Amino acid sequence: MSKKIDVIVDIPALQTNQNFTYLVDDSLENLVKVGSRVLVPFGQAGRPVQAYVISIESQANLDDLKNINALLDPEPMLNSELISLSNWLADQTYSFRANVLRAMLPNLLKLNTRRYVLVNEEKISKNEVLDLLGVEQANDLRIAELTHMQQAKLNEWVNQGVVELKYAIADTAKIKTEMQVYPNLSESDLKIEVSQLASNATGQIKLLKLLGTLDEDGIAQKKLINEEKIGRSTIESAEKKHWIIRKAIEKYRNPFQSKTVQSDSALILNSEQKIAKNMIDRQIKSKDSTPILLEGVTGSGKTEVYLQSIAEVVKQGKTAIMLVPEISLTPLMVNRVRARFGNQVAVLHSALSDGEKFDEWRRIVRQEVSVVVGARSAVFAPLQNLGIVIVDEEHSSTYKQEDTPRYSARDVAVYRARTNKCPVVLGSATPSLESRARAEKKVYNLVQMKERANKHDLPTIKIIDMRKELNSRADETFSKGMLTAINDRIAKKEQIVLLLNRRGFSSFVMCRSCGFVLKCPNCDVSLTMHVDTHSMRCHYCGHEEVIPKACKNCGSDKIRFYGTGTEKVEKQLAKLVPDAKVIRMDVDTTRRKGAHERLLDRFGNHEADILLGTQMIAKGLDFPDVTLVGVLNADTSLELPDFRSAERTFQLLTQVAGRAGRADKEGEVLIQSFNPDHYAIKLAQKQDYEDFFIKEMYLRKLGKYPPYFFTVQVAVSSGEEKTAAKVAFDIVNKIKKVVSDRSVILGPSPRSIAKIKQKYFYQLVIKFQKEPGLDQVLRSIRDEAQKQYRQGISISIDPEPQVFI
Ligand code: ADP
Numbered sequence: 001m002s003k004k005i006d007v008i009v010d011i012p013a014l015q016t017n018q019n020f021t022y023l024v025d026d027s028l029e030n031l032v033k034v035g036s037r038v039l040v041p042f043g044q045a046g047r048p049v050q051a052y053v054i055s056i057e058s059q060a061n062l063d064d065l066k067n068i069n070a071l072l073d074p075e076p077m078l079n080s081e082l083i084s085l086s087n088w089l090a091d092q093t094y095s096f097r098a099n100v101l102r103a104m105l106p107n108l109l110k111l112n113t114r115r116y117v118l119v120n121e122e123k124i125s126k127n128e129v130l131d132l133l134g135v136e137q138a139n140d141l142r143i144a145e146l147t148h149m150q151q152a153k154l155n156e157w158v159n160q161g162v163v164e165l166k167y168a169i170a171d172t173a174k175i176k177t178e179m180q181v182y183p184n185l186s187e188s189d190l191k192i193e194v195s196q197l198a199s200n201a202t203g204q205i206k207l208l209k210l211l212g213t214l215d216e217d218g219i220a221q222k223k224l225i226n227e228e229k230i231g232r233s234t235i236e237s238a239e240k241k242h243w244i245i246r247k248a249i250e251k252y253r254n255p256f257q258s259k260t261v262q263s264d265s266a267l268i269l270n271s272e273q274k275i276a277k278n279m280i281d282r283q284i285k286s287k288d289s290t291p292i293l294l295e296g297v298t299g300s301g302k303t304e305v306y307l308q309s310i311a312e313v314v315k316q317g318k319t320a321i322m323l324v325p326e327i328s329l330t331p332l333m334v335n336r337v338r339a340r341f342g343n344q345v346a347v348l349h350s351a352l353s354d355g356e357k358f359d360e361w362r363r364i365v366r367q368e369v370s371v372v373v374g375a376r377s378a379v380f381a382p383l384q385n386l387g388i389v390i391v392d393e394e395h396s397s398t399y400k401q402e403d404t405p406r407y408s409a410r411d412v413a414v415y416r417a418r419t420n421k422c423p424v425v426l427g428s429a430t431p432s433l434e435s436r437a438r439a440e441k442k443v444y445n446l447v448q449m450k451e452r453a454n455k456h457d458l459p460t461i462k463i464i465d466m467r468k469e470l471n472s473r474a475d476e477t478f479s480k481g482m483l484t485a486i487n488d489r490i491a492k493k494e495q496i497v498l499l500l501n502r503r504g505f506s507s508f509v510m511c512r513s514c515g516f517v518l519k520c521p522n523c524d525v526s527l528t529m530h531v532d533t534h535s536m537r538c539h540y541c542g543h544e545e546v547i548p549k550a551c552k553n554c555g556s557d558k559i560r561f562y563g564t565g566t567e568k569v570e571k572q573l574a575k576l577v578p579d580a581k582v583i584r585m586d587v588d589t590t591r592r593k594g595a596h597e598r599l600l601d602r603f604g605n606h607e608a609d610i611l612l613g614t615q616m617i618a619k620g621l622d623f624p625d626v627t628l629v630g631v632l633n634a635d636t637s638l639e640l641p642d643f644r645s646a647e648r649t650f651q652l653l654t655q656v657a658g659r660a661g662r663a664d665k666e667g668e669v670l671i672q673s674f675n676p677d678h679y680a681i682k683l684a685q686k687q688d689y690e691d692f693f694i695k696e697m698y699l700r701k702l703g704k705y706p707p708y709f710f711t712v713q714v715a716v717s718s719g720e721e722k723t724a725a726k727v728a729f730d731i732v733n734k735i736k737k738v739v740s741d742r743s744v745i746l747g748p749s750p751r752s753i754a755k756i757k758q759k760y761f762y763q764l765v766i767k768f769q770k771e772p773g774l775d776q777v778l779r780s781i782r783d784e785a786q787k788q789y790r791q792g793i794s795i796s797i798d799p800e801p802q803v804f805i
Pocket residue numbers: 267268269270273296297298299300301302303304453454622
């Protein structure tokens with residue numbers, strides 16, 4: 001008896017955004033599960049496409065259903081919880097279901113179809129076919145590259161039965177194997193074999209002796225060859241003589257950057273931590289999935305609370321997900337989790353290779369791990385029996401995906417917790433206004449930790465008014481106060497963290513004769529100078545050109561480099577503080593895999609006095625000898641045209657200030673600013689989140705911004721500016737018809753960076769509280785977007801966008 005299955009095919013398009021039904025025959029029916037990937041014949045030609053099983057019914061009496069072609073994985077890569085999650089998430093993000101399912105799975109689980117021609121050589125010679133098609137081989141045919149004449153002939157042949165067009169699937173998922181060697185002789189047999197060998201057969205004798213020392217787990221062939229220096233031919237002949245058995249065994253790739261981690265045990269919680277832990281424990285027990293907002297100052301020991309809560313659910317045989325903003329920046333966090341849970345931990349983040357990600361995914365699917373630590377997409381980890389979800393630094397904008405599907409991992413975490421009837425903990429020193437406001441309304445449970453766990457005071461924070469420093473600055477980047485403090489720490493052999501929110505050497509090149517600024521030819525932004533590569537680079541599209549010696553506009557040689565970047569500051573430091581060793585950490589020095597961790601290790605080992613970096617150094621670092629944190633340009637994030645710029649500035653300054661004085665030595669933080677009276681900077685100085693929350697909520701209310709209003713952004717891009725603008729205006733008119741005048745529509749207007757990669761961008765933002773008709777219009781805009789996409793116009797709908805510039 002066969003079964004009937006419903007699938008979503010892996011083609012994100014309007015026409016395919018629905019269930020399709022297939023048959024599974026007896027041989028496979030027990031293996032196909034909800035969440036399995038299968039291959040199904042699709043469309044008129046029956047082209048095989050990947051599909052995801054979303055439901056299974058026994059009993060199928062419809063004879064006209066087609067059979068699936070294949071089951072792609074021995075175990076389902078998703079589970080029924082994630083399948084139903086995908087339905088909800090597609091709705092939330094105005095995406096097609098296939099987009100969501102794709103985003104959930106690791107990259108390697110994507111299929112490529114190849115087409116090839118099978119020639120019926122009784123009717124035509126193979127060469128004749130190859131000649132006409134103009135190809136060397138018929139096993140990788142790109143139809144789109146054939147002329148129309150060639151395509152017509154090909155179709156004619158197919159119809160006449162002269163050739164057949166076949167599809168081959170290249171499944172990119174690869175399992176890594178290693179050859180393992182197992183001894184196959186008893187002790188007495190070994191002795192006999194040795195005695196029968198000529199004494200000059202040293203390789204074979206050595207191998208036999210070694211075999212005697214092995215247990216049944218055997219030894220890796222690689223090890224035999226590389227470490228024991230046994231030749232490949234010796235191994236092969238040993239196999240022929242049945243001394244050994246060789247098997248290819250499946251190997252997981254090791255995703256951890258540091259190989260081993262010293263294990264540690266739970267600390268004794270202080271009273272604030274206990275209150276937090278008790279609240280979580282109570283909710284675990286009562287299966288209460290109300291989100292818990294854990295608002296704890298930097299260093300209050302939130303991580304310890306997370307770890308002990310995870311330990312609680314693991315003890316009960318359940319599993320846990322812990323999300324961190326961007327794991328490649330926080331190897332220390334991964335190590336803390338591994339120190340507690342050892343090899344029960346899987347890790348998923350963007351710095352892993354596709355192969356490593358695939359292997360970690362399979363360890364999760366096979367229930368070999370109980371804790372998953374990872375960045376945004378780890379929220380989709382196919383764990384069974386989820387017992388807790390933790391979102392560390394819940395305010396971080398990295399939890400929002402900026403591509404289709406534009407989901408918020410924080411919202412997905414809350415949803416998964418509800419489905420699994422388990423708690424979700426949102427932790428931060430500076431919660432997002434959205435989360436904090438929900439706690440205010442008792443939609444979330446709030447628990448606060450106001451003291452540092454190690455009883456050290458929060459560092460003192462001083463603001464240096466750069467306007468007053470204009471005449472007495474040491475140079476254009478460093479105030480006198482900053483430089484004195486740096487020299488003081490260097491003399492005491494203490495360490496310093498310097499934050500500068502801009503990579504590269506200087507921000508732009510301007511001609512002092514004519515005011516010309518060198519811009520990227522593809523994007524509407526100025527190019528940044530990079531001394532290490534001797535080039536001007538675009539940070540949006542990667543365009544690179546030589547550093548100009550004269551103005552490209554007027555030919556004058558009076559060009560000047562304005563602004564400052566990490567590279568330039570590194571040079572300045574070398575002049576101003578020649579004795580200090582500096583480690584620079586930015587996108588450019590951390591491109592290679594594991595680079596973050598190597599640089600941080602070196603800093604931890606005191607191989608440098610100063611860690612200079614972009615905001616990537618603000619999070620999660622915990623170095624006991626850092627006693628000075630300097631922020632060189634607090635204003636860069638304030639200047640952004642985004643209603644969250646004050647919130648972001650407050651968060652960044654609070655985060656980075658938390659890096660000072662983590663251990664016994666007292667910490668100091670110096671912030672250089674041209675806007676020292678701005679409330680975000682003043683309240684960051686006081687480390688007063690609650691005051692900031694009240695002030696900022698008041699401004700959001702006035703401005704009709706989140707969390708008082710919802711926002712949706714629609715962006716249109718096209719190679720032609722006119723077209724982008726026109727489509728954006730059409731959309732606004734459609735929306736205006738359904739929304740009331742209590743809502744606000746901003747735009748359409750060109751983006752502040754109006755042109756990126758040769759495309760012009762127009763956007764509009766709708767601010768609303770309740771608009772029952774809006775959802776429907778947005779869905780219809782999405783559905784039509786597909787037609788326009790073919791004309792080179794792309795339209796994106798972004799609910800609760802995190803980036804407005
Ligand atoms: P947060 O995540 O809130 O910034 P951490 O968890 O990193 O704080 O804790 C800061 C420091 O305090 C760490 O060095 C940690 O080992 C220590 N710590 C945390 N909880 C305790 C405790 N209960 N007793 C002693 N030390 C603690």
